[in-house]
Structures are given as structure tokens and as C-alpha cells.
Amino acid sequence: MPIDFSKYIASYPDFPEPGILFRDISPMLENGEVYRAATDKIVDFAKARNVQMIVGPEARGFIVGCPVAYKLGVGFSPARKKNKLPGETIEESYGLEYGKSSLYLRTNAVKPGQRVLVTDDLLATGGTIDATIRLVEKLGGIVVGTAFLIELSDLKGRDKIKDYDFFSLLKY
Ligand SMILES: O=P(O)(O)OC[C@H]1O[C@H](OP(=O)(O)OP(=O)(O)O)[C@H](O)[C@@H]1O
Ligand SMILES: Nc1ncnc2[nH]cnc12
Incomplete structure (x- = not known):
């Protein structure tokens, strides 16, 4: 029987602030079979595109991207929030459904011409993924x-x- 992934998303009204309906992936992650099946869907998407490197934004982009990188045997580089990455980094700022922030990526994270998959748990306004894409492209990925x-x-x-x-597994 195919898995109904929607059963493994919890919805919380007014979190983390009034007016936001928070979609929580925790139940999906807490079920090994379901987490693996969801990851495998992204692995198939990545394989079809000959992905050589994965970049995901802090923090939930790591949860999605790292198991895909492991399965494909490619690298993963975290796009992190302020004061988290040592060494030489590049920065992009962005707005999101609640708040504003910046993301940083190591200047050595991606080689020019490398085929990169960008992962996250959830697409809302697109600010986070757009900033992550800009970071990758700044490095020539x-x-x-x-x-x-x-x-x-x-x-x-x-x-x-x-x-x-x-690619998205679920749409709301
Ligand atoms: O499409 P957007 O409007 O940019 O929103 C989506 C982003 O918001 C959430 O992350 P958040 O910034 O809350 O950080 P977290 O993963 O560290 O909780 C989510 O994990 C995405 O990264
Ligand atoms: N509604 C939402 N639920 C979970 N994470 C989010 N990130 C931005 N908007 C979100």
C-alpha cells in the first residue's frame, strides 16, 4: 500500500505567532519507514538530474538534504544563520513568513559548474530557498x-x- 504522507504532518494554528498555521514534519521524521520513503522520493528526483552536491538551509533543510546526500554518495553543505559558520563565507539576506534573516555559505562549499540540489522541509514565501539558490549561484554552482x-x-x-x-511531496 502506498504511504499517505499527509497523515504524518501535524498542523498547529497560531505557532510560532498568531495567524501562522505551522506544518510540522516531526511525525514524519519520527517514523523510520515514512522518513525513508519520503527521502527516497527526493533521491529519485536527484538521481534523474545527476546531482553532484546538496545544499540546504538551517535547520530543517539539513534534515531533508543529509539523508539524500548519504544515499547518493555526494556532499552536503549547510547554509547557516549568522555566526554559525567559521572561515570564509558569503551572505544573502531574505524575508520569510515570519521575520527576516541572513544565510551564509562557505566559499568552498560548491565548485563552479557543480550540479547542485537545494533542499528544505517547506516552501512558504520562497525567501529562504531563493537566498540559498543565490548563495550557490554566487559560487558558480x-x-x-x-x-x-x-x-x-x-x-x-x-x-x-x-x-x-x-519537487514537493505534499501541497497545502
Ligand atoms: O519559504 P519561506 O517563507 O522562506 O519559509 C520557509 C522556511 O521557514 C522555515 O525555516 P525557519 O526560518 O523557521 O528556520 P528553522 O528551519 O531553523 O526552524 C522552513 O524550514 C523553511 O526554511
Ligand atoms: N507555516 C509554516 N509551517 C512550518 N514552517 C514554516 N516556515 C515558514 N512558514 C511555515
Whole structure:
């Protein structure tokens, strides 16, 4: 029987602030079979695009991207928030559904011409993924796909990344 992935997403009204309906992937992660099946969907998407490197934003982009990198035998580089990455980094700032922030990537994270998959748990306004893509492209990487567990379609994040191949497991 195919897995109904939607059963493993919890919804919390007014978290972390009033008006936000928070979609929580924790139940999916807490079930080994379901986490693996969800990861395998992204692995298939990545294999079809000959992905050579994965970059994901802190923190939930790591949860999605790292097991895919492990399965493919490619590297993963974290795009991190302020004061988390030592050494030489590049920065991009962005707005999100709640708040504003910056992401940083190591200047050695991606080689020019490398085929990169960008992963995150959820696409909302698209600010986070757009900043992550800009970081990769600043280093000369080629973003061959973007992959998420969840897309919040009302927030139109896909409009920001319409030039890129896209995968999402679930849509709300
Ligand atoms: O499409 P956007 O409007 O940019 O929103 C999506 C981003 O928001 C959440 O991360 P958050 O910034 O809350 O950080 P966290 O993963 O560290 O909890 C989520 O994990 C995505 O990265
Ligand atoms: N509604 C939402 N649920 C979970 N994570 C989010 N990140 C941005 N918006 C979110």
C-alpha cells in the first residue's frame, strides 16, 4: 500500500505567532519507514538530474538534504544563520513568513559548474530557498533542482523559483 504522507504532518494554528498555521514534519521524521520513503522520493528526483552536491538551509533543510546526500554518495553543505559558520563565507539576506534573516555559505562549499540540489522541509514565501539558490549561484554552482517535503501554495513561493526544477511531496 502506498504511504499517505499527509497523515504524518501535524498542523498547529497560531505557532510560532498568531495567524501562522505551522506544518510540522516531526511525525514524519519520527517514523523510520515514512522518513525513508519520503527521502527516497527526493533521491529519485536527484538521481534523474545527476546531482553532484546538496545544499540546504538551517535547520530543517539539513534534515531533508543529509539523508539524500548519504544515499547518493555526494556532499552536503549547510547554509547557516549568522555566526554559525567559521572561515570564509558569503551572505544573502531574505524575508520569510515570519521575520527576516541572513544565510551564509562557505566559499568552498560548491565548485563552479557543480550540479547542485537545494533542499528544505517547506516552501512558504520562497525567501529562504531563493537566498540559498543565490548563495550557490554566487559560487558558480548550477542549481539543477529544488526539493521540499511541503509546499504552501497560497504563499506563492514557487513564483520566486519558477526557473528551477521543483519537487514537493505534499501541497497545502
Ligand atoms: O519559504 P519561506 O517563507 O522562506 O519559509 C520557509 C522556511 O521557514 C522555515 O525555516 P525557519 O526560518 O523557521 O528556520 P528553522 O528551519 O531553523 O526552524 C522552513 O524550514 C523553511 O526554511
Ligand atoms: N507555516 C509554516 N509551517 C512550518 N514552517 C514554516 N516556515 C515558514 N512558514 C511555515
